[in-house]
Amino acid sequence: MKKIILLFVTLLVFNLSAFSQAKKLSILVKGPDNKPVSGAVILLDNVKQKRWTNAKGEYKIKLEKTPKEISAYSPKIGIIKVPYNGQKKITLKIKEGNHHYISGDARSKNINPIQYRDIYDYLRGQVPGVNVSGANNINIRGYNSVNGSTVPLFILNNTAVDKTIFSNIVPTTIKSIKVLKGPETSAYGSRGANGVIIVETR
Known part of the structure; x- marks a missing residue:
């Protein structure tokens, strides 16, 4: 018992010392x-x-x-x-113009989104044609509700994912984002009825 107490005190002193x-x-x-x-x-x-x-x-x-x-x-x-x-x-x-990203280009592979809290914040700040509400509901501009929903199809690294997985994408891992609408979504059939957001990560 004494050995256990001595060990506990030693660890406590070590942690306090490290903190200080x-x-x-x-x-x-x-x-x-x-x-x-x-x-x-x-x-x-x-x-x-x-x-x-x-x-x-x-x-x-x-x-x-x-x-x-x-x-x-x-x-x-x-x-x-x-x-x-x-x-x-x-x-x-910070020197003016020393940017490591290209704003407003959803197809660029040179974006450095370190200032964004999450994927929704990234979409609001970088990707034109995409509306994101305060509740993180996504609507691609020009699309009305289809079957009561405006949620686009999410493609992450060539795989369709649900909103839960999409929400967990870390902005600093994003390599590129493409937003498809109209005839461009035909390859995805009815799944792309509300548009398609394609994300590639590093």
Whole structure:
């Protein structure tokens, strides 16, 4: 029993020590005009963080693991990537026009959708001709209800999937999206009556 208690205390002390050693990092994101950029996405080693920069362009985090690279992305300006050398404070300045994506091109394979929360947010921001409601109901523009439904056919990597699977697509894995309507959907028969959304992932 004493050995178990001793082991528990040792683990507790180790965990508290590890937690106390977590490094605090303060990030300031600025634009080409040297003004703070609010709402910028922060990535540590290409892993998107859950929060964005605040109104002052600041982002603070406790690092459990030291990253090799830090990135800041603003949909309105562009992206900046810098190596991390252990600083407690770092300023990232995004250069105007430094975009790593092509907006509005649903067929492009060069889109980098790191700023989108989910596939629905991606469709709202990148794919023309697709309407997505606040409840994530999808309607391809120009289509009325067919048999009481406006849900298009979802094709993921050449396989028809239901909305549940479609909902779980991670935007950063998207390679390309195609939206088919009208005669283009004929290959899918009645299943494509409300249009077809084809997604390829990496």
